[in-house]
Structures are given as structure tokens and as C-alpha cells.
Amino acid sequence: MTTSLRRGLRPVTESTRVSTAEVFFDLVFVFAFLQVTTLMIAEDNDLGVLHGLLVLSLLWWSWSLFAWLGNRVRANYGIARLTLLATTPVMFVLAVTTREAFQDSPGGIDTPLWFVGCYLAVRCCYLILRLYSSPELRARDVLALTVPPVVAAGLLTGAALLPRTALPTDRMLAAQVLLWVLAGIVDYVAGQALPLPPRMIFSARHWTERHNLIVIAALGEVLIAVGIAGSQLTNSIGLLTASALAVVVAGALEWIYIDLSTLVGEHALRAAPPAERVVLARDCYSFLHLPMIAGIMLLALGFKHMPSLVGEADTYTGRYALYGGVVTFLLAHATFQWRLSRTCRNLIWPRLVAAATLLALLPATAGIPALRALAWLALVCLATAVTEYLVSRSERRRLRRALVDEHEASCPHGPGRAVS
Secondary structure, three states, rough: OOOOOOOOOOOOOOOOOOOOOHHHHHHHHHHHHHHHHHHHHHHHHHHHHHHHHHHHHHHHHHHHHHHHHOEOOOOOOOHHHHHHHHHHHHHHHHHHHHHOOOOOOOOOOOHHHHHHHHHHHHHHHHHHHHHHOOOOOOOOHHHHHHHHHHHHHHHHHHHHHHOOOOHHHHHHHHHHHHHHHHHHHHHHHHHHHOOOOOOOOOHHHHHHHHHHHHHHHHHHHHHHHHHHHHHHHOOOHHHHHHHHHHHHHHHHHHHHHHHHHHHHHHHHHHOOOEHHHHHHHHHHHHHHHHHHHHHHHHHHHHHHOOHHHOOOOOOOOEEEEEHHHHHHHHOOOOOHHHOOOOOOHHHHHHHHHHHHHHHHHHHHHHHHOOOHHHHHHHHHHHHHHHHHHHHHHHHHHHHHOOOOOHHHHHHHOOOOOOOO
């Protein structure tokens, strides 16, 4: 697959790997994820969780667009690198404003409007590089790329201005959520429904590797949440136990995601024809990774209730966030693998069993100490990871051998010397 590019850009090939410029850009999302969970816990109610998930959906789509673009032009060279470096501080400021994206705190700047402005600026940076890298675009293609973010920004601006109106608080909050939902629909649905210029996946390896790293970044936020919450408490056996169990849960989810499914994903994309590649990339990565990331954010929210887990406060919010987050991740991940590969569908049953087990255990957690509930969660996650490892050994070996052969065949410089 080839594409015509303008001067100052280099195309992505099948052997291209994720660049340091992309890793640096993705580091901003560790902070963005932290801000999302901070927004959730600041309001400490169901509305706060909903607000956090709405913000996460817009942040995820912005990241996904750069992931698509990074699979078209090499991000570590020329104009693409400069654009990504210019976008990074804007993205960081957008993350800073996330905590007050819905309701501005007294004093200082009008943060909700700054959030909208930074969101639009990030999308403009993407559009500039996207249009420059695609000399074949027609006028209708430019409109299809431009209209959704502009409409979404208009809806978000309306939501930011609602607190200034005379609407009763409950109606104002409902209207804000409605406008944010509409903005998300415009970005996700309208952006896909419009006659966009054809997309392509130029490197299955780069595409899967990029998503692997963002999932690792999200799991890293879980560990940061544990550390921040625990730093406010006196060291105790309960705190040390909860911290260790938190790492077990995060590590088990990392194992479940990385061990087999990353191999399944790359192999499925490599084997698919170009048109099917794009559909798989969109459905399994751009769409199904969002609930996976959302589940991880709920898990991080649960660990931010560390005082509850070590018995220093009486709240069940943390437990429901922990169990609900892992269940969301497991169900989304099972759907992800089901969609990717027919041959590996029979291997998703450990995730489904684990999700059902956690849902069955959740009501019982109200009657036991929170630390014990966390121990049960860690045990289920660890058992799931071990079970998947055992039942998928033959399939994992087959996929690894196939991918080694494919990497060597696609590398123009010989085995093991893929260019970045």
C-alpha cells in the first residue's frame, strides 16, 4: 500500500514502529487520565462519574485521530514531528482544564471555555497535518473532515455557557450532559457517516503497538492513583496490603491484554485485505478500546478511595468502581477478541466467566470489609490471567511463529532490522 505525500513527510511502511515523538505525545495522556479520575472523585457522585466518562470520550477520539494519522505519516520526521510537538503542550493544557470542564471554580479564568478552545486547537492541529499529508483530497473531503469538530465545539461552547443562564440547577446540569452527548455523537457517528476520504492502515505492527502503549499508560494511571491516595494515609498493614493488591489487579489486566490479544490483533490486521483492515482497526481499536480505557479509569477511581479500602472511612463507592471497572474492561476485551478473530473466539471464556463472577460477588461486598473485597477482586483477576495463559498456549505459539515470519518477510533490511 502506498500513498502520495507532500514534501517534508515520510510514509509509514509495514515495518514502521512507534516513534519516540508519539511516545512523548502519549505521556500527556497519563496526566489526562489522572485528571479524568480527579474530576470523577471531585463531585463524588454518579454525575461526577458521568462527567468524567464524557470528557474521556472526547479525549479518546482526539487521540485516536492522531493514531490514524501516525499510521499514515511517520511522526518522527519533518513536518509531522513539528506538528506533534506543537500539539503536545496544547493537549497538556486541555488536560489541565479537564477538572473544571463542566463547572468553573470561583476566581481565575473561565475554565470551561478554555477547555473548548484547547479542544478545538488540538483538532485544528490534526486537521492541518491531515490536509497537508493528503494532496488528493477534494472539497467535500475537506468539509467532511472539518464540519464535525466545529459542530462539536459549538455544542461544547453552549454547555460551557449554560451555568451563566437562569436555568434551575437540575435542568442546567441535564442540558449540559445532553450537549456533551450530542458533541460525542457528532464526533463519533457523524464523523464516520460522512463521506470521508478512504482510510488505510499502512502498518499493522505500528497500529497495534500504539494501542498497546496507551493501554499501558492507562494502567500506569491506576498505579499513580494508588500512590497518591496512599500518600495521604499513615502507613499501616492495611495500606501496604491494599497497595500490593492494587498492583496485582493492574498487572493481571496488563497480562490479559498483552499476552494473547495483541498477537491476535496484529495477525488479524496483517491477514485482512486493505478494506477489511480499516474496518477491524476502527471497530476493535478506535471504538472497543474506549470502554476498555473507561473500565481502567473506573478502576483508578476505585483506588482513589483508598481510605475506604483500608477501613478508615465508610463508603462503598470505591468497591463498586473497582468491580465495575474490571467487569467493563473484561467484557470490552472479550468483544474485542471476538471481533478480531474467528479462530480465537473459543479462548474468551475465561474473561466472560470472570466478569460474571465479579458481578455475582459485587452485592456480597457490602457485607464484608473493603480490603477483603479487594482481595477477592485480585484473586479473580489473577486466576483469569493464569487460566488464559494455560488455555491459549498453543494458539499463542502459533501466532508468534506466524508474526516472526511476517516481520522478516516485510522488513526490507533483513530479519530483525525493522526501521522505526
